[in-house]
Amino acid sequence: xxxxxxxxxxxxxxxxxxxxxxxxxGAKQAGYDVVVVVSAMGDTTDxxxxxxxxxxxxxxxxELDLLxxxxxxxxxxxxxxxxxxxxxxxxxxxxxxxxxxxxxAHGRAKIIDIRPGRILQALEQGNIVIVxxxxxxxxxxxxxxxxxxxxxxxxxxLAAALGAEFxxxxxxxxxxxxxxxxxxxxxxxxxxxxxxxxxxLAASGAKVLQLRSVEYARTHGVKVHVRSSFNDDPGTWxxxxxxRMEQAIISGVAADxxxxxxxxxxxxxxxxIAAAIFRAVADEGAGVxxxxxxxxxxxxxxxxxLVPKADLRRISAVMDRVLKEFGAAxxxxxxxxxxxxxxxxxxxxxxxxxxxxxxxxxxxxxNIEMIxxxxxxxxxxxxxxxxxxxVRAVHAKFGxxxxxxxVRDHE
Amino acid sequence: xxxxxxxxxxxxxxxxxxxxxxxxxGAKQAGYDVVVVVSAMGDTTDxxxxxxxxxxxxxxxxELDLLxxxxxxxxxxxxxxxxxxxxxxxxxxxxxxxxxxxxxAHGRAKIIDIRPGRILQALEQGNIVIVxxxxxxxxxxxxxxxxxxxxxxxxxxLAAALGAEFxxxxxxxxxxxxxxxxxxxxxxxxxxxxxxxxxxLAASGAKVLQLRSVEYARTHGVKVHVRSSFNDDPGTWxxxxxxRMEQAIISGVAADxxxxxxxxxxxxxxxxIAAAIFRAVADEGAGVxxxxxxxxxxxxxxxxxLVPKADLRRISAVMDRVLKEFGAAxxxxxxxxxxxxxxxxxxxxxxxxxxxxxxxxxxxxxNIEMIxxxxxxxxxxxxxxxxxxxVRAVHAKFGxxxxxxxVRDHE
Numbered sequence: 032x033x034x035x036x037x038x039x040x041x042x043x044x045x046x047x048x049x050x051x052x053x054x055x056x057g058a059k060q061a062g063y064d065v066v067v068v069v070s071a072m073g074d075t076t077d078x079x080x081x082x083x084x085x086x087x088x089x090x091x092x093x094e095l096d097l098l099x100x101x102x103x104x105x106x107x108x109x110x111x112x113x114x115x116x117x118x119x120x121x122x123x124x125x126x127x128x129x130x131x132x133x134x135x136a137h138g139r140a141k142i143i144d145i146r147p148g149r150i151l152q153a154l155e156q157g158n159i160v161i162v163x164x165x166x167x168x169x170x171x172x173x174x175x176x177x178x179x180x181x182x183x184x185x186x187x188x189l190a191a192a193l194g195a196e197f198x199x200x201x202x203x204x205x206x207x208x209x210x211x212x213x214x215x216x217x218x219x220x221x222x223x224x225x226x227x228x229x230x231x232l233a234a235s236g237a238k239v240l241q242l243r244s245v246e247y248a249r250t251h252g253v254k255v256h257v258r259s260s261f262n263d264d265p266g267t268w269x270x271x272x273x274x275r276m277e278q279a280i281i282s283g284v285a286a287d288x289x290x291x292x293x294x295x296x297x298x299x300x301x302x303x304i305a306a307a308i309f310r311a312v313a314d315e316g317a318g319v320x321x322x323x324x325x326x327x328x329x330x331x332x333x334x335x336x337l338v339p340k341a342d343l344r345r346i347s348a349v350m351d352r353v354l355k356e357f358g359a360a361x362x363x364x365x366x367x368x369x370x371x372x373x374x375x376x377x378x379x380x381x382x383x384x385x386x387x388x389x390x391x392x393x394x395x396x397x398n399i400e401m402i403x404x405x406x407x408x409x410x411x412x413x414x415x416x417x418x419x420x421x422v423r424a425v426h427a428k429f430g431x432x433x434x435x436x437x438v439r440d441h442e
Numbered sequence: 443x444x445x446x447x448x449x450x451x452x453x454x455x456x457x458x459x460x461x462x463x464x465x466x467x468g469a470k471q472a473g474y475d476v477v478v479v480v481s482a483m484g485d486t487t488d489x490x491x492x493x494x495x496x497x498x499x500x501x502x503x504x505e506l507d508l509l510x511x512x513x514x515x516x517x518x519x520x521x522x523x524x525x526x527x528x529x530x531x532x533x534x535x536x537x538x539x540x541x542x543x544x545x546x547a548h549g550r551a552k553i554i555d556i557r558p559g560r561i562l563q564a565l566e567q568g569n570i571v572i573v574x575x576x577x578x579x580x581x582x583x584x585x586x587x588x589x590x591x592x593x594x595x596x597x598x599x600l601a602a603a604l605g606a607e608f609x610x611x612x613x614x615x616x617x618x619x620x621x622x623x624x625x626x627x628x629x630x631x632x633x634x635x636x637x638x639x640x641x642x643l644a645a646s647g648a649k650v651l652q653l654r655s656v657e658y659a660r661t662h663g664v665k666v667h668v669r670s671s672f673n674d675d676p677g678t679w680x681x682x683x684x685x686r687m688e689q690a691i692i693s694g695v696a697a698d699x700x701x702x703x704x705x706x707x708x709x710x711x712x713x714x715i716a717a718a719i720f721r722a723v724a725d726e727g728a729g730v731x732x733x734x735x736x737x738x739x740x741x742x743x744x745x746x747x748l749v750p751k752a753d754l755r756r757i758s759a760v761m762d763r764v765l766k767e768f769g770a771a772x773x774x775x776x777x778x779x780x781x782x783x784x785x786x787x788x789x790x791x792x793x794x795x796x797x798x799x800x801x802x803x804x805x806x807x808x809n810i811e812m813i814x815x816x817x818x819x820x821x822x823x824x825x826x827x828x829x830x831x832x833v834r835a836v837h838a839k840f841g842x843x844x845x846x847x848x849v850r851d852h853e
Contacts, residue, residue: 045496052497082520085456086463087527094526094534098519101512108509109493115505116498123505128583172539 032064032154034195036164036186040203041260042106043073045113051201051260052113055159059119064154066193068164068186069110071102092137096166096176100126103163103182111161121159124149126166126174131185133167133175139316140167140175142184142247145192162189180241187244191251198248198255200240205259206266207232207239209283209431214419217432221282222265225272228282228374231408234320235372236287245269272376280377280384284425286418290320290337291366292401293346295354297331298324304357305334311353317342321370321403321410335401337412340366368400369418372410373425379406384429391428397421443475443565445606447575447597451614452671453517454484456524462612462671463524466570470530475565477604479575479597480521482513503548507577507587511537514574514593522572532570535560537577537585542596544578544586550727551578551586553595553658556603573600591652598655602662609659609666611651616670617677618643618650620694620842625830628843632693633676636683639693639785642819645731646783647698656680683787691788691795695836697829701731701748702777703812704757706765708742709735715768716745722764728753732781732814732821746812748823751777779811780829783821784836790817795840802839808832 035055042048058065070076079098083090104125111123130146153160164182169175177184183200190198207229210218224232226249233242239257248255248269258266298304305324312319320337338346343366350362371392378384388409392399397420401412413421426432446466453459469476481487490509494501515536522534541557564571575593580586588595594611601609618640621629635643637660644653650668659666659680669677709715716735723730731748749757754777761773782803789795799820803810808831812823824832837843 045493048497079516082456083523086459086520087523089527090523091526091532094519094522094532097534097536098516098523101515101519104512104515105490105509108505108512109497111505112494112498112501112509115502116500121502121505123508125508125585174536 032066032193032195033058034066034068034186034190034193034198036068036182036198036200037070037110037260038182038200038202039070039073039075041201042069042110045109048072048106048109048113051110052117054201054260055110055114056117056119059159066150066154066160066162066189066195067110068162068182068189069103069106070164070182072106072109075102075105093173096137097174099176100163100166100174103165107161107163114159114161119159120157121161122153123161123163124153125163126185127168129162129189131167131188133169133177135169135171135173135175136316137173137175139178140169142167142177142188143170145188147189147192150189150193177243178241180244183241183244184247187247187251187253187255190253191247195253198253200255200257201260202239202257203259203261204239205262205264206257207237207269207283209281210285210422210426211237214286214422215426215432218283218426219432221267223268223270224282225376226269227272227407228376229269231372231374231405232283232285235285235374235408235410236289236370237283237285240269280381281373281375281429281431283375283431284371284373284422284429286422287370287372288415288418289340290368290370291340291343291364292335292337292368292412293350294333294335294363294365295350296333296361296363298334299331299357307357308334308350308353311349312338312346315342315345315349317346321401321412323401323403337368337370367415368412369415369421370410370412371418371421371425372408373429374408376407378409385409387428388425391424392421395420395424397424443477443604443606444469445477445479445597445601445604445609447479447593447609447611448481448521448671449593449611449613450481450484450486452612453480453521456520459483459517459520459524462521463528465612465671466521466525467528467530470570474607477561477565477571477573477600477606478521479573479593479600480514480517481575481593483517483520486513486516504584507548508585510587511574511577511585514576518572518574525570525572530570531568532572533564534572534574535564536574537596538579540573540600542578542599544580544588546580546582546584546586547727548580548584548586550589551580553578553588553599554581556599558600558603561600561604588654589652591655594652594655595658598658598662598664598666601664602658606664609664611666611668612671613650613668614670614672615650616673616675617668618648618680618694620692621696621833621837622648625697625833626837626843629694629837630843632678634679634681635693636787637680638683638818639787640680642783642785642816643694643696646696646785646819646821647700647781648694648696651680691792692784692786692840692842694786694842695782695784695833695840697833698781698783699826699829700751701779701781702751702754702775703746703748703779703823704761705744705746705774705776706761707744707772707774709745710742710768718768719745719761719764722760723749723757726753726756726760728757732812732823734812734814748779748781778826779823780826780832781821781823782829782832782836783819784840785819787818789820796820798839799836802835803832806831806835808835
């Protein structure tokens with residue numbers, strides 16, 4: 032059994048849906064039981080969201096989820112009709128019908144259980160099964176959505192629950208690259224990356240896969256194959272790190288322009304304050320990235336961190352409230368930044384990589400404003416306008432486009 | 443408590459949705475508990491249907507229903523968001539969430555039960571409740587649709603189940619008229635019609651209300667008020683026949699161009715044959731209208747009847763199959779016809795009305811091809827091209843536009 036997931040561009044119009052139907056039928060003919068997860072057609076979801084915002088500046092989360100799930104419902108039933116018309120029995124299921132049970136966090140719900148009874152029954156009856164991505168039913172019996180890119184998570188979670196051989200994610204790019212090919216033309220497609228590297232790449236702004244879907248795949252050991260729905264070329268496998276990967280140092284470089292920087296000045300240097308601040312942010316359900324605190328002076332410190340621009344207004348309001356309690360002076364917002372990250376399993380054993388990355392940026396005259404490192408990633412916050420130049424410089428510095436030292440080349 | 447239903451043109455865009463939200467809020471402020479039933483925005487359903495037909499010439503009925511129900515889901519959640527934004531708590535429910543249980547006849551499901559637990563709970567919590575029209579959940583737990591105009595039935599059925607005071611049907615016309623005002627400019631809006639008259643008008647091509655919703659209203663004694671969503675004028679009440687109506691003879695004249703005529707020639711004049719023919723048509727779920735059989739000659743008869751043009755191809759195939767069994771020669775199809783009907787509670791006690799209608803058509807040189815009468819209706823099948831002229835002639839003959847003899851005038 033395999034799970035295939037098709038993104039919005041892959042089902043953007045009836046012509047594309049028919050072509051996806053052909054691909055799905057091909058997998059069925061090749062002997063697989065096939066479960067297909069679909070996103071909404073093209074920019075349907077954005078269109079629905081725009082109407083909602085026009086009517087309600089702060090839309091009610093439960094109602095918004097009911098609205099947004101209409102997109103996948105349309106795509107899944109059209110795909111099912113197209114597969115049926117091609118002569119293969121098919122049946123489509125909403126998230127709720129497919130037994131995808133989530134928590135009650137509307138707009139960013141987490142899958143907490145999958146009860147695939149109806150899907151298994153439909154498969155046994157010989158059907159190709161289509162499932163609406165991005166959605167589930169909460170424990171309170173309400174319709175929920177999993178957040179942007181949630182269809183990837185639906186696919187991986189179904190693959191895990193059904194014990195599928197692997198999960199194919201069909202998208203509008205051919206796989207995972209050493210850098211965004213639109214910025215770095217000589218970027219190369221990777222044959223394979225480990226879950227950990229893919230996690231860091233996703234967190235660093237590579238938009239190929241939703242971060243949570245990679246976490247889910249790692250936790251449940253689901254083999255994921257990211258590939259293009261526009262041709263038959265193999266894409267990138269995301270799996271356990273294995274022997275073949277051992278020699279690789281750097282997987283790729285990514286830039287993220289979707290975050291803004293918040294700096295809190297003059298935070299009293301007492302225990303519990305940072306915890307209170309970030310607890311308040313977490314309660315808003317917003318992700319925080321790259322928390323940096325400088326050395327305190329006069330018993331006060333500056334704390335900077337990144338948040339998604341989409342959450343900025345909300346979090347800024349939280350800051351106003353929380354900081355008052357702690358007597359911190361104020362917070363500053365800077366949304367003209369970019370985060371450039373270098374990711375590779377070899378970084379932990381090659382400390383020189385960090386210095387070389389800084390050198391690459393310095394050579395370009397690019398100022399580094401914040402630094403954060405993990406064992407397999409180095410991230411630098413720079414001015415937004417320097418982002419593409421930085422990616423090109425780092426990509427070139429490590430020779431990622433060529434068949435050069437330390438670069439993985441299994442293709 | 444009241445139930446309001448808004449049709450597709452009433453929620454065609456975000457501006458219209460906002461205006462509906464205002465009207466709903468007004469009813470809430472006037473002290474009512476409000477349940478709102480919505481159709482899909484504008485021509486959303488037609489757009490979905492067109493995509494489905496492009497992908498699958500004979501779409502699978504279960505999948506098609508999943509697709510089509512997306513339209514009402516979008517409209518209901520947007521309306522709920524708009525009402526919330528206006529400061530009134532609101533919650534929206536799909537047909538399945540609202541407990542609308544149907545049989546399993548996809549595309550033309552019948553409501554068999556309403557379990558309004560969640561709706562009542564939401565009302566108790568002070569919410570305005572929005573329900574998606576046109577849809578339900580079958581006893582097999584699949585999503586179903588109720589057929590064209592099914593939202594009217596949803597509204598009336600909910601009004602009955604909830605014991606609502608009345609059911610307001612908001613539409614793009616101001617009420618029920620003595621004739622279609624686009625054809626007869628002097629047509630008058632009726633203040634009230636009985637369920638029976640409305641049934642006949644709906645069956646005669648007046649498109650104000652879905653036929654089944656009127657049947658449902660009559661069976662359950664639901665008072666229905668059909669009115670415009672574009673202004674505050676009172677519309678037409680559909681209720682029990684009462685004393686005020688006693689003097690009325692004619693309610694209106696309607697034309698229906700949506701049907702085609704099937705004529706079966708040389709049907710053996712034996713018992714059971716007509717039953718077999720119309721059993722086969724009924725098994726297809728198609729409605730049959732105006733069955734007329736002439737006097738048999740040589741042991742054979744001709745049978746004519748009307749069917750919706752939309753079902754014509756399907757029924758024609760059934761005829762081919764059934765007629766072979768009975769040795770009937772063949773069936774002829776004529777889709778260039780119109781049915782013109784005169785409806786009025788007084789027809790039964792005023793036999794001259796029938797003759798006067800025929801005279802009105804004869805005066806215009808319009809040939810009558812089939813006749814069918816009930817106690818409160820006379821219908822004539824004529825050439826499609828004569829339809830508008832016939833309506834104007836009959837309307838004038840009975841002085842329906844003026845304050846003339848026999849015409850109801852309660853306004």
